[in-house]
Amino acid sequence: MGIFKENPFGHILFLKKWLIRLIGIVTHSRYKRFNSLEIEGSDIIRSLPERNVLFVSNHQTYFADVVAMFHVFNASLKGRDNSIKNVGYIWNPKLNMYYVAAAETMKKSLLTKIFAYAGSVSVERTWRAEGKDINRQVKMSDISSIGKALNDGWVITFPQGTTTPWKPLRKGTAHIIKKYKPVVVPVVIDGFRRSFDKKGLRIKKKGILQSIVIKEPLDIDYENESFDAIIEKLEYAIEQHPSFLKVISKKDLLAYEEENELRRFRNRHKI
Template sequence: MPLFKRNPFGHILFIKRWIIRIFGIVSHGRYRRFNKLEIEGSEIIRDLPEENVLFIANHQTYFADVAAMLHVFNASLKGRIDSIKNIGYIWDPKLNIYYIAASETMKAGLLPKIFAYVGSISIQRTWRSQGKDVNRQVKMSDISNIKKALEDGWVITFPQGTTTPFKPIRRGTAHIIKTYKPVVVPVVIDGFRRSFDKKGLLIKKRNVLQSMVIKKPMEIDYENESIEDIVKRIEFEIEQHPSFLKVITPEEYLERENDLNRKRRFWKHHQKKPQ
């Protein structure tokens, strides 16, 4: 590969590879040492096509969610099954993974600008800007960039457009699915909000059991399913439909806590084993 080969967005792949390597090494302990990331379904990653894949996920922090996915996706492609141990997988990362993020987030400081080089498709939000509600038109250049990224590889998107749980799904994601007909892979994460600050840069709490569930690609009738149908299905797939809000009894709560503690002991026991 030529040293200064660029991707469709003009990013030099040599530089991108080294940024991923460096930040991959720095962030690895956040999911293996300070906290434990439990993964389910990562074998699905290996069977996906090289391009036109759209990952849809719930959102808990600005950056830690994407970083965890990059770890899991690359580890799976290197033969790990539901594991990110032995960080050697990061030395030769998949370079055509992109993620959709608000442009104002990616311009807020030097670190976000570096993260943007990893694969950000920065878009202008049509409903929110600098903490205020707005109502503006979709920029056609944003749609064009999403199309460009899908044609080149994989795209991660957070269809709620916010880290606040159980917010409505933005119709734009359904329009992307109807228009470009990608393979749509749902991802459900948990524990990131408890373990990191909102930006996902600082560790807020240790020994939190994080989880990532990668589901089978959705079967979508691109021609006949309506935007509303797809929006509703996304809500259920990423477990953000209001029906997932449930008041539990004290007995159910205690059982959940006991189950979590059992899992924590399990992970602590395996942590002591040589990797």
């Protein structure tokens, strides 16, 4: 690999590799020592094609979720079976791996810009900006950017667009699936909300059991299934369909919502 070789987004791969190495080494203990990360599906990761794979997941923090997936995916590709033991797997990371994130979030600080260079496909949110609810059209350039990332490799997306559980999935994900016809792999995560702050940067509580479950790719009829049918299939796959609320106690749901409101209140007063 030439030292100045770039990916399709103009990022120098040599620099991206060192950023992923650094982030991997610094964050490893957050999942291995301070908390315990339980993994299922490493064998599925190893069976996937090199390109045009879309991972669809529920979302609990801004950054801890996706960093954990970078650990798990790279460890799996290096032969680890449902384990991130020995961080040496991060020395030669998969460089054509991306994640979809809000452009507004990725521009906020030097740290978020570093995270962005390591693999973000930044898009403009259509429903929220600067802390206010909005309603604007999807930018076709954002759809094209995700398509460019899929053409180059793997993309992680969080279609709810929020860390609040059981919110509806954004239909843009179904448009991407029908347009680019990727292999769609559901991922279900848990424990990150309890162990990290909302941004996923600060450890809030130690000794939490975190989990990442990678499921078999979905069977999707790209030509004939409707957008709504695909969305419903994704909601069930990542365990965020409204029917799952029937097995969640009202007390637990209220606790989640109160926790999220408290975080928003604290963040507003820090600005």
